[in-house]
Amino acid sequence: MTFPLVPLLIDGVYGPGATGATIPVINPATEEQIADLAHAAPADLDRALAASARAFAVWRETTAAERNAVLVRAAALIRDRLEEIAAILTAENGKSLAEARGEVGFCADATDWYAEEAKRAYGRVIPARSPDVRQITLREPVGVALGFAAWNFPAGNVTLKMAAALAAGCTIIVKPSDETPATAVAIGRCFTDAGVPAGALNIVHGVPAAVSEHLIASPIPKKVSLTGSTPVGKLLQRLAADTMKRCTMELGGHAPVLIFADADIPHAVERLVAAKFRNAGQVCTSPTRFFVARAVYDQVVAAFVERARQVQVGDGATPGSQMGPMITERRRAAIAELVEDAVEQGAKLCLGGHALPGKGYFYAPTVLADVPETARVMTEEPFGPIAAFTPFETFDEVISRANALPYGLAAYVFSQNPGTIARAGAALDAGVVGVNHTSVHEAETPFGGVNESGYGAESGIEGLDAYLRTKMMTEKFL
Known part of the structure; x- marks a missing residue:
């Protein structure tokens, strides 16, 4: 065209x-x-x-x-x-x-x-x-x-x-x-x-x-x-x-996702894969830092990888394509650098981690597990198709880690416990919070962030x- x-x-x-x-x-x-x-x-x-x-x-x-x-x-x-x-x-x-x-x-x-x-x-x-x-x-x-x-x-x-x-x-x-x-x-x-x-x-x-x-x-x-x-x-x-x-x-943002042990895991994975790879992750509210309760961590990561593997990457004009390219070659190179740094810091590459061959600025849907806090992807907004997973032990710990960055646009909570939901919603330093879903912007709802x-x-x-x-x-x- x-x-x-x-x-x-x-x-x-x-x-x-x-x-x-x-x-x-x-x-x-x-x-x-x-x-x-x-x-x-x-x-x-x-x-x-x-x-x-x-x-x-x-x-x-x-x-x-x-x-x-x-x-x-x-x-x-x-x-x-x-x-x-x-x-x-x-x-x-x-x-x-x-x-x-x-x-x-x-x-x-x-x-x-x-x-x-x-x-x-x-x-x-x-x-x-x-x-x-x-x-x-x-x-x-x-x-x-x-x-x-x-x-x-x-x-x-x-x-x-x-x-x-x-x-x-x-x-x-x-x-x-x-x-x-x-x-x-x-x-x-x-x-x-x-x-x-x-x-x-x-x-x-x-x-x-x-x-x-x-x-x-x-x-x-x-x-x-x-x-x-x-x-x-x-x-x-x-x-x-x-x-x-x-x-x-x-x-910009760097949205934390809090997945508690009582979450509906199949539902959470389905919603989060769709949100993560929407527009190839080039969304300011894209879930980026995935904090998962230790008790269900391996289960969540495995399910997320399996579902992300099914994402169809290609020209957006092609029928069936679900995820398109990065906007420029410069952005694709920046994503590659973040993935390389995370692996060097000790993260486990579970899926993707590479540019796709041929024309277009395509990068594979990428899942990283056990990502240390020292990795750049945990502090720099990736604005790309990278999901970075790390486990947590306690409520206070995960809130502290979620709020550790100067950004505060979107945050997500997955739990079936009303008390956990209420406490997390109040404690998260974000302008919009999605609970058990990822749709945080409609025409009739205010949308904006706090802090940086x-x-x-x-x-x-x-x-x-x-x-x-x-x-x-x-x-x-x-």
């Missing part, structure tokens, strides 16, 4: 950048070029900023009902174009078509959710201390927003930012990953075709550091939302501090709130 030029979207117009500069977009399953990507020059970024400011003056004045109607149409268009968008997503990201379809379906659901929430950005009346005074709060759009999105969910990451900002009455400039830009543009067309006015949504591409520094330095945007790595989040937060932009940071996994939330009522500010008005009756 190949595409024409992947354009910029500035002030309602899809087209090339001012200089005509492009870079290739590569299919990670075939290593073939599938498109040229237009890169924005500084002049293009300035046009996007100016267009966003002009459009904000208009869009903020639309009623919640009008914004709802536009977003409802956008959600319908996403559903109508689901197969087309999913095929683009698979071609540039590599994940299976089944996963791509699910992701695009989530985008439609999230857009519908924000369409409804646009009508519920309520203020309140605060009882005054004097009978001739009225105190009210108003919820207002914060202004022009900037959205920076990672490549691992190229549809979902951009949709959450677009839909939330527009529902709140903000305008937004989105910078998707240069690895997966065509998906973002396809989603953007659903919004513009639905009636989002020129300038309210802009999509730009280019060298990440240059684009982010230029946009964030401008006084026009008032909000930054990032889905990306912790190092990038720290950098953008520092840049945003100069103009006091508010931020939402959805950053970031702050703020996307989705749910919290996702809309991130694009609103509060104004208090006090009035004395004369």
